[in-house]
Amino acid sequence: MTIVERTWKKLVHLDLKGAPPRVEYLHKLIELFSQLGADGLLVEYEDMFPYEGELKLLQAATHPAYSPEEVLSMQELAKSKGMEVIPLVQTFGHMEFVLKHRPMWSLREVPYCVGTLNPHKEEGVKLVMEMLRQVVKLHPGLNTLHIGADEVYILGEGEESKLWLSSSGRTMEQLFLSHVTKVAKAIKEVWPHMTIIMWDDMMRGMSQETLKASGLVGLVQPMLWDYTPDLDIDNTVSLLEKYHSVGLTHLWAASSFKGSTSVYTCVPSTQRHVDNHLQWLRVAASLSAGIKLQGIAITGWQRYDHLSVLCELMPVALPSLAACLQTLSCGHFSAEAQSEVTGRLGISSVEVEEIGRSPVDNSLFPGKKLAELIVEVNSLLNSDDIRLFENDMFVRGWFSPYQRQRKMVTPLITMQIHSKKVDAIKEEMVHLYQDSTVQEWIEEHALPVMAPLQRITEDIRACVKEMVP
Numbered sequence: 001m002t003i004v005e006r007t008w009k010k011l012v013h014l015d016l017k018g019a020p021p022r023v024e025y026l027h028k029l030i031e032l033f034s035q036l037g038a039d040g041l042l043v044e045y046e047d048m049f050p051y052e053g054e055l056k057l058l059q060a061a062t063h064p065a066y067s068p069e070e071v072l073s074m075q076e077l078a079k080s081k082g083m084e085v086i087p088l089v090q091t092f093g094h095m096e097f098v099l100k101h102r103p104m105w106s107l108r109e110v111p112y113c114v115g116t117l118n119p120h121k122e123e124g125v126k127l128v129m130e131m132l133r134q135v136v137k138l139h140p141g142l143n144t145l146h147i148g149a150d151e152v153y154i155l156g157e158g159e160e161s162k163l164w165l166s167s168s169g170r171t172m173e174q175l176f177l178s179h180v181t182k183v184a185k186a187i188k189e190v191w192p193h194m195t196i197i198m199w200d201d202m203m204r205g206m207s208q209e210t211l212k213a214s215g216l217v218g219l220v221q222p223m224l225w226d227y228t229p230d231l232d233i234d235n236t237v238s239l240l241e242k243y244h245s246v247g248l249t250h251l252w253a254a255s256s257f258k259g260s261t262s263v264y265t266c267v268p269s270t271q272r273h274v275d276n277h278l279q280w281l282r283v284a285a286s287l288s289a290g291i292k293l294q295g296i297a298i299t300g301w302q303r304y305d306h307l308s309v310l311c312e313l314m315p316v317a318l319p320s321l322a323a324c325l326q327t328l329s330c331g332h333f334s335a336e337a338q339s340e341v342t343g344r345l346g347i348s349s350v351e352v353e354e355i356g357r358s359p360v361d362n363s364l365f366p367g368k369k370l371a372e373l374i375v376e377v378n379s380l381l382n383s384d385d386i387r388l389f390e391n392d393m394f395v396r397g398w399f400s401p402y403q404r405q406r407k408m409v410t411p412l413i414t415m416q417i418h419s420k421k422v423d424a425i426k427e428e429m430v431h432l433y434q435d436s437t438v439q440e441w442i443e444e445h446a447l448p449v450m451a452p453l454q455r456i457t458e459d460i461r462a463c464v465k466e467m468v469p
Contacts, residue, residue, distance in 0.1 A: 008284075008293060008294070008295050008296060008328075009039045009040055009084070009294060009295030009296070010037060010038050010039045010040070010295065010296060010298065010325060010328055011038070011039065011040045011041060011042045011084075011086065011295060011296070011297040011298065012033045012038045012040075012041055012042070012297075012298050012300070012321065012325075013041075013042045013044065013088075013254075013297050013298060013299040013300050013301075014026075014029075014041055014042070014043045014044065014300070015044050015259065015299070015300055015301050015302040015303070016043065016044060016045050016046060016048040016302070017044060017045075017046035017047065017048070017097065017302060017303055017306050018302035018303040018310050018311070018437075019302050019310055019313055019314070019433055019437045019440075019441070020048045020060075020063070020066070020433070020434065020437070021314065021432060021433060022431075022432060022433060022434065023066070023070050023073070023074075025366065025367065025431075025432040025433075026074060027073075027074070027077055028366040028367075029314065029366060030074065030077050030078050030081065030083070031077070031081070032318070032365075032366060033083070033321075034078075034081035034082070034083055035344070036321065036322050036325045036326075036344070037325045037326070037328075037329050038083060038298075038325060039082070039083060039084065039295070040078075040083045040084035040085065040086060040295075041078055041083060041084070041085050041086065042086050042088055042146060042297045042299075043074075043085060043086065043087050043088065044087075044088040045066075045071075045087065045088075045089075045135070046090075046097045046306060047059055047060040047065065047097045047306075048060060048065045048066050049065060049066070049071070049134070049135060049138075050065050050066060050067055050068050050071065050138070051065075051131070051134055052134060054130075055130060055131060055134065057101050057103065058097060058098055058101070058131075062436040063434040063435070063436040063437070064434075068138055071138050071139075072138065072140075075139060075140075084143075084144070085139065085142075086144045086145070086146055086197070087135050087136075087139060087142070087145060087146065088146035088147075088148060089128075089131055089132055089135055089145065089146070089147060089148065090147075090148035090149075091117070091128045091131075091132075091147045091148055091149060091180075091183050092116070092117055092119070092147075092148065092149045092152050092176075092179055092180060092183075093115055093116050093117075093148065093149060093150055093151045093152035093153060093155075093202075094115050094148060094150065094151060094305055094306070095115055095116070095117050096114045096115045096305055096306035096307050097306045098127070098131075099114050099115065099116075099117065100114050100306070100307070104127070106121075106123075107121055107123060107124045107127065108158075109154055109155060109157060109158040109161065110154055110157050110158050112154075113153055113154040113157075114307065115151075115153060115305065115306075116152050116153055116154050116155055117179075118158055118160065118161075119155070119161070119175060119176075119178065119179035120158075120160040120161065120164065121160075125179075125182060125183060125186065128183055129183075129186055129187075129190070132145065132147075132187065133190070136191065136194075142194070143193065143194065143195055144194070144195040144196075144197065145187065145194055145195070145196055145197070146196075146197040146198070146223070147180075147183060147184070147187070147196055147197070147198050147220075148198065148199060149180050149198045149199055149202060150199030150201050150202065150225070151199075151201065151202075152176060152202055155172065155175060155176060156172050156175060161175060171210075173205075173206050173210050174210070174214075176202050176203075177203075177206075177210070177214040177215070177216065180198065180216065180220070181214060181215040181216055181219065184196050184198075184216065184219040184220050185215075185219065188219065195221065195250075196219060196220045196221065197220065197221045197222075197223050197252060198220045198221070198222060198223065199222075199223055199225060199254075200222040200223060200224045200225070200239070200243070201225065203222065203243075204239060208242060208245060208246050211242075211243070211246040211248070212246045212247065216248070217246060217247035217248060218247065220248070221248070221250040221251065221252060221294065222243050222248055222251055222252065223251075223252035223253070223254050223297060224236065224239060224240060224243075224251065224252070224253055224254065225253075225254035225255075225297075225299070226254075226255075226276075226279075226280075227254075227255060227256035227260035227276055227299065228276060228279075229271075229272045229273075229275035229276050229279070230275070230279070231276060231279035231280065231283070233279060233282050233283050233286060234286075236283045237283055237286045237287060240283070240287060240291065240293075241287070241288060241291060244291050249291075250294050251291070251292075251293055251294060252293060252294050252295055252296065252297065253280055253283070253284075253293050253295075253296040253297070254296065254297040254298075254299055255273075255276050255277050255280050255296055255297070255298050255299065255324065256273055256276055256298070256299045256300070256301070257273050257298050257299070257300050257317055257320045257321040257324045258273070258300045258301065258311060258312045258314075258316075258317035258320055258321070259299065259300055259301025259302060259303075259304075259311035259312060259317075260299070260301060263304045263308055263309060263311070264309050264311070264444070265311055265312055266312060266316075266374065266378045266445055267312060267316050267352060267353055267374065267375055267378050268312045268316065268317050268320045268352065269320075269351070270319055270320040270323045270350045270351050270352065271351070273320045273323070273324055274320075274323050274324060274327050274333050274350075276324075277298075277324045277327045277328055277333075278327060278332075278333065280296065281327070281328070281331055296328065298321065298324055298325070298328075300314070300317060300321065309444050310437075310440060310441055310444060313370070313374065313433075313441070314367065315366075315367030315368065315370045315371040315374070315432070316352050316370075316371045316374050316375065317352075318345065318352075318365060318366075318367065318371070319341065319345060319347060319349075319350050319351070319352045319355065320350075320352070322341045322344060322345055322350075323337075323338070323341050323350045326340055326341050338350050344364065345364050345365045345368075346364040346365055346368075347365060347368075352371055352375055353375050353379070355368075355371070355372065355375070367432055369428055370425065370428045370429055370432060373424055373425045373428055374425060377422060377425060377445070377446065378445070381445065381446065422442060422446045425441075425442070425446075426438055426442060429441065
């Protein structure tokens with residue numbers, strides 16, 4: 001196994017479309033990313049960017065977006081640590097945070113798909129370019145942009161697209177490529193020096209001839225993403241070599257340290273994500289001579305898209321991120337590499353579920369106390385004691401709906417479910433995240449389980465009062 005070449009850039013992905021950290025915590029995270037060996041940040045702002053003018057409606061409604069000063073301070077800190085900052089701005093698919101707004105509805109490919117931009121409207125390109133203009137303006141000295149363009153769902157279903165495709169020889173692939181090429185050329189006209197990265201998934205099935213004729217060669221650098229622990233090495237190598245053969249010679253990889261197991265995962269498995277990185281190392285070692293990856297974006301998705309639920313919060317995923325960066329640096333994840341991670345973070349295990357409680361919040365691991373609490377509550381909420389509570393012998397035998405209604409309950413059955421741990425999470429989380437994130441996390445992860453149990457215990461208390469003199 002070869003160690004990742006030092007020319008590889010290791011970018012940590014900050015997905016701010018969910019659970020955006022308070023600025024103070026964000027700065028602590030950037031400090032930690034640098035200490036762990038990251039070379040840069042891939043920042044996906046979405047509605048946390050301080051858009052102005054006609055685009056001000058894109059700012060989050062449930063909590064304040066970062067201010068221009070806060071966006072600049074983040075960059076200054078990252079640069080002081082030798083880290084590059086690359087903004088990711090979606091320009092085709094996954095534009096939910098834009099197209100959900102009523103004034104933007106007319107720019108959807110189809111009315112029922114909130115994420116995909118209509119590729120035929122000039123207003124759509126103007127919108128994208130204005131978004132990019134504002135982002136670039138607030139990133140002094142910017143050299144690289146990521147324009148997204150992954151998972152462009154329902155493309156070709158709009159009436160204008162159907163008309164366009166009805167002309168002889170036109171294909172869905174060409175429809176996709178025409179918009180991306182238009183955007184890339186517009187960027188190069190305004191910022192000739194700008195390096196443009198894009199996700200590769202919409203191009204994977206395209207022939208070499210189609211890619212060569214697309215006009216993208218020399219304009220963009222594909223970033224091939226695969227977050228699975230059993231990544232298909234041969235297929236991935238084949239894809240990368242196909243892109244290289246048509247002239248797309250600057251290639252990137254994208255792995256994952258969180259947010260890719262399931263849409264609602266609360267606590268990540270470090271080993272799963274380490275395995276993903278070990279596969280990427282095998283891909284890099286298997287590439288033909290002369291083909292090198294520019295770098296790897298270690299993604300940490302906070303939502304699958306703008307409208308989905310929260311994935312794992314950053315604190316519970318920091319051991320995974322540290323392990324993944326260590327794997328890339330060492331080329332393996334041996335016992336010695338694991339010890340390096342646990343020592344650096346001041347924890348007993350690289351698996352967050354096994355780190356144990358400590359009396360103080362370790363400064364080496366910002367957010368450790370919250371991570372511990374989330375692990376405890378997640379374990380509790382998934383335990384048989386909680387999940388099967390309503391089927392408990394005592395509840396079904398002495399506290400059925402019939403008995404509750406008639407307040408026929410023995411005072412000995414006074415089972416209670418305490419929510420103290422959930423309250424502790426609220427108290428800790430509010431220091432790191434905004435109130436809207438705290439509320440969302442509690443309502444997603446705790447209330448669906450706790451609410452029915454609380455209703456039962458409240459009924460029990462009411463009945464006991466009737467039965468005890």
